[in-house]
Amino acid sequence: MIFASWWFIVLVVAGSALLIWSALRLRLAAAQRRERELKTLVELRTRELRSLGSLTEKINTAVRLEEVLEYVWDSFRMVVPYNRIGFAEVLADNNVVRAVWARSDAPQIKIGKGYSVPIGATSLGRILETGKPRIIDDLELYLEENPQSESTRDVVEEGMRSSMTVPLEAMGHKIGFLFFSSQTPHVYTKKHARLLARISGQLSLAIEKCRLYDSLLETTRQLEDANVRLEKAASTDGLTNVANRRVFDERLEIEWRRCRRSDQPLSLLMIDIDHFKRFNDLHGHVAGDECLRAVAGTLSNTISRAADLVARYGGEEFGAILPDTSQKRANRLAEDLRRQIEELRFDNISPTARITISIGVATEVPGEGGSAEDLIRRADASLYFAKNEGRNLVHTNPYLRLPDELTEPDA
Numbered sequence: 001m002i003f004a005s006w007w008f009i010v011l012v013v014a015g016s017a018l019l020i021w022s023a024l025r026l027r028l029a030a031a032q033r034r035e036r037e038l039k040t041l042v043e044l045r046t047r048e049l050r051s052l053g054s055l056t057e058k059i060n061t062a063v064r065l066e067e068v069l070e071y072v073w074d075s076f077r078m079v080v081p082y083n084r085i086g087f088a089e090v091l092a093d094n095n096v097v098r099a100v101w102a103r104s105d106a107p108q109i110k111i112g113k114g115y116s117v118p119i120g121a122t123s124l125g126r127i128l129e130t131g132k133p134r135i136i137d138d139l140e141l142y143l144e145e146n147p148q149s150e151s152t153r154d155v156v157e158e159g160m161r162s163s164m165t166v167p168l169e170a171m172g173h174k175i176g177f178l179f180f181s182s183q184t185p186h187v188y189t190k191k192h193a194r195l196l197a198r199i200s201g202q203l204s205l206a207i208e209k210c211r212l213y214d215s216l217l218e219t220t221r222q223l224e225d226a227n228v229r230l231e232k233a234a235s236t237d238g239l240t241n242v243a244n245r246r247v248f249d250e251r252l253e254i255e256w257r258r259c260r261r262s263d264q265p266l267s268l269l270m271i272d273i274d275h276f277k278r279f280n281d282l283h284g285h286v287a288g289d290e291c292l293r294a295v296a297g298t299l300s301n302t303i304s305r306a307a308d309l310v311a312r313y314g315g316e317e318f319g320a321i322l323p324d325t326s327q328k329r330a331n332r333l334a335e336d337l338r339r340q341i342e343e344l345r346f347d348n349i350s351p352t353a354r355i356t357i358s359i360g361v362a363t364e365v366p367g368e369g370g371s372a373e374d375l376i377r378r379a380d381a382s383l384y385f386a387k388n389e390g391r392n393l394v395h396t397n398p399y400l401r402l403p404d405e406l407t408e409p410d411a
Helices: 002-061 065-078 124-130 139-145 150-157 190-235 245-262 276-283 285-302 327-342 372-388
Strands: 084-091 096-104 116-118 134-136 162-170 173-182 266-273 309-314 317-323 357-364 394-396
Touching (some): 065 084, 096 173, 124 162, 139 150, 245 266, 266 285, 266 327, 285 317, 327 394, 372 394
Parallel strands (some): 357 394
Antiparallel strands (some): 084 096, 162 173, 266 357, 309 317
C-alpha cells in the first residue's frame, strides 16, 4: 500500500514536471518566435528608413519637376504599391486643382496633363483641410456611392480599384496632391499612409523648388522671346517684313569695311516701283500695301544668300546689299528681279493690275578713298537714269555720278 502510494506520487510529480517542461518549451518557442518577428520588423523598419532616406536624398538633388515625379514613379514601389501615380497642383487661392503629370501601367491615361476642376466640386477640399492622406479601399464601390465624381470614373476606366491621396504642403502653402492608385482593391493601409506622411514634407519642398525653377525657366524663355520680338521689331519693316533703313545703313558700313579688308567687290541694288503713286491712286492703299509686300517677297526669295540683305529703303524704294558680288553677277540678278516683278499678277485686285521696277546697280571694290555713301550715290544715279530712260530697266555705270542739277522723274 505504501509502495503504491509512493509510485503514485512519483507519477504525479513526473507528470507535473513534464507539463511544466512542455509549458516552458511552448513559452520559449513563443518568445523565440516573437524575437524573430521583432527582429524581422526591426530589419524591415531599418530598410524602410534607409529607403526613405535614399528617396529623399535623390528627390532633393532634382531641379526639374518632371525629374522628381519620374523618380517617384521609378522608386516608390519599395514604400507603397501602385499601378498609377498622378500629381495635381493647387491654383488660384486653393480654388482650382489642375493635373500636371501622370504615369500608369494602363495602356491609356484618362486624366492627363491640363485637366482641371474647382476644388469645391471634388472631395479634395477636405483632404487639404485635414492635411492627412485619404484611402479608398474600393473605387468601384466609391463610384457607386459618388456617381458625380468624374475623376474616379476615369481612373476606374483605367483599371484602378483602390487609391490613396496624399496632400502636399510646403512653407505653409497647399501646393497639390499625389494620387497613388492600384489595380488591386483594399491594398492601401495606415502603414502606407504613415510612411508617405513621413516623407511628404521633403517631397513637397522638392516639388515646390522644382515648380519655382520651372517657373523661372518659363519666365526667362518669355523674356528671351520678348527680346527677340523687340529686336525684330527694331530691325524689320512692319509692312514688308524685310530689314528696315537702320539695319540697311549699319549693314552697308559693315560690308564696306569687310570687303575693303578682303579686297572683294561689293554690289548694291537700288530698286524703285514704277508709277507706284498711280497704282495707289487707282487701286487704293490696301492694294498698294499688297504690292509692296509682293515686291519684298520676290526680292527676298531671289536674293537668298545668308550674306545678302534686302531692306525697305523708304516708301516704294528697296535696297539690296550683295557682298563679294561682281558687277556682272549683280546685273544678272537685277535683270532676273526685273523680269519676275514684271510677271507678277494681282488678279485679286484687278485683272489689269501690273507693276514694274527700275533698278540701279553699283559695284565697287572698296578702297581707302571711297565710302559706303559713295556707293549709294552711284546706285541712286543709275536708278535715276533707269527711270529717265523709260523705266522697267536695269541701269549700270561704274563711273556714273548724278548731275548737280537734275529733274526728278515721276515715280
